[in-house]
Amino acid sequence: SQQGEEDPQALSIQEGENATMNCSYKTSINNLQWYRQNSGRGLVHLILIRSNEREKHSGRLRVTLDTSKKSSSLLITASRAADTASYFCATDPQAYSGAGSYQLTFGKGTKLSVIP
Amino acid sequence: EADIYQTPRYLVIGTGKKITLECSQTMGHDKMYWYQQDPGMELHLIHYSYGVNSTEKGDLSSESTVSRIRTEHFPLTLESARPSHTSQYLCASSEGTGVHGYTFGSGTRLTVV
Numbered sequence: 001s002q003q004g005e006e007d008p009q010a011l012s013i014q015e016g017e018n019a020t021m022n023c024s025y026k027t028s029i030n031n032l033q034w035y036r037q038n039s040g041r042g043l044v045h046l047i048l049i050r051s052n053e054r055e056k057h058s059g060r061l062r063v064t065l066d067t068s069k070k071s072s073s074l075l076i077t078a079s080r081a082a083d084t085a086s087y088f089c090a091t092d093p094q095a096y097s098g099a100g101s102y103q104l105t106f107g108k109g110t111k112l113s114v115i116p
Numbered sequence: 117e118a119d120i121y122q123t124p125r126y127l128v129i130g131t132g133k134k135i136t137l138e139c140s141q142t143m144g145h146d147k148m149y150w151y152q153q154d155p156g157m158e159l160h161l162i163h164y165s166y167g168v169n170s171t172e173k174g175d176l177s178s179e180s181t182v183s184r185i186r187t188e189h190f191p192l193t194l195e196s197a198r199p200s201h202t203s204q205y206l207c208a209s210s211e212g213t214g215v216h217g218y219t220f221g222s223g224t225r226l227t228v229v
Contacts, residue, residue, distance in 0.1 A: 030214050031214055033217045035217070035218075035220075040155075040204070040223070040225065041222055041223060042122075042206055042208075042220035042221050042222045042223050043159075043206070043208075043218070043220045044220070045216070045217035045218060048215075048216070048217055086156070088158075088159070090217070090218075092214055101166070102147055102166075102210055102212040102213070102214060103149075103161070103164065104217075104218060106151075106158060106159040107158065108157070108158040109156075109158065111156070
C-alpha cells in the first residue's frame with residue numbers, strides 16, 4: 001500500500017501566488033523526497049529532506065518535515081505557468097533499510113494548475 | 117537531460133503480441149526499478165533490481181518479467197499483451213545510498229488493442 005498521501009488532490013492558483021502541498025505518511029523514514037511530473041512524462045527529483053532536518057530550500061521551493069506528525073509540506077513561491085504539473089512525495093521507509101535496500105514509496109500526487 | 121532512456125516512447129500493439137520495453141542508464145547505478153502508472157494516478161512498483169542478475173517483484177502483481185544481464189540495461193517483457201496491460205511504464209535508477217533520489221526515464225505509454 002502507498003505510504004504517502006498528498007493533500008490536496010488538485011490545486012488551481014493564479015500565476016505569482018504561492019502553492020502549498022502537503023504529504024502525510026505512516027511509518028518511520030530515513031528521508032522524504034518531492035518529485036514533479038509533467039503530463040505524460042517521467043518524474044523529476046526536486047528535493048530531498050532527511051529525517052533529522054526540519055526545513056530545506058532550493059530556489060523557489062521550500063520543504064518542511066515534521067517527523068512527530070509524520071507530515072511534510074512543499075511550498076512553491078511566486079508560481080509560474082511552467083510549474084503546472086503533478087507533484088509527488090516519496091518516502092524512504094526505515095523498514096526497507098539495510099542489506100543494500102533502497103525502495104521509495106510514492107503518494108498519489110497533487111495536480112497543480114497555475115493560471116497565467 | 118535524461119541519463120536514463122526508455123524506448124519506445126509510445127507503443128500500440130495487438131492483443132497476444134510479445135513486447136519488450138527497453139530501459140538503459142549511463143550513470144552506472146546498481147539499483148533500477150519499473151513502475152506502472154495509469155494516467156493521473158499513483159505509481160505502482162512492479163519490478164526492481166539491485167544489481168546484475170538480481171531481480172525482484174514489486175508490490176503490484178504483474179504478468180511482466182525483467183532481466184538484468186548488464187548494469188546499464190533493465191528491459192521489461194510482456195509475453196502476451198492484453199488490453200489490461202494498457203498503461204504508462206516508468207523506469208528509474210538510483211545510486212541507492214539515500215543521498216540522491218531516483219532518476220526517471222520519460223516513460224513508455226503502452227496501448228494494447
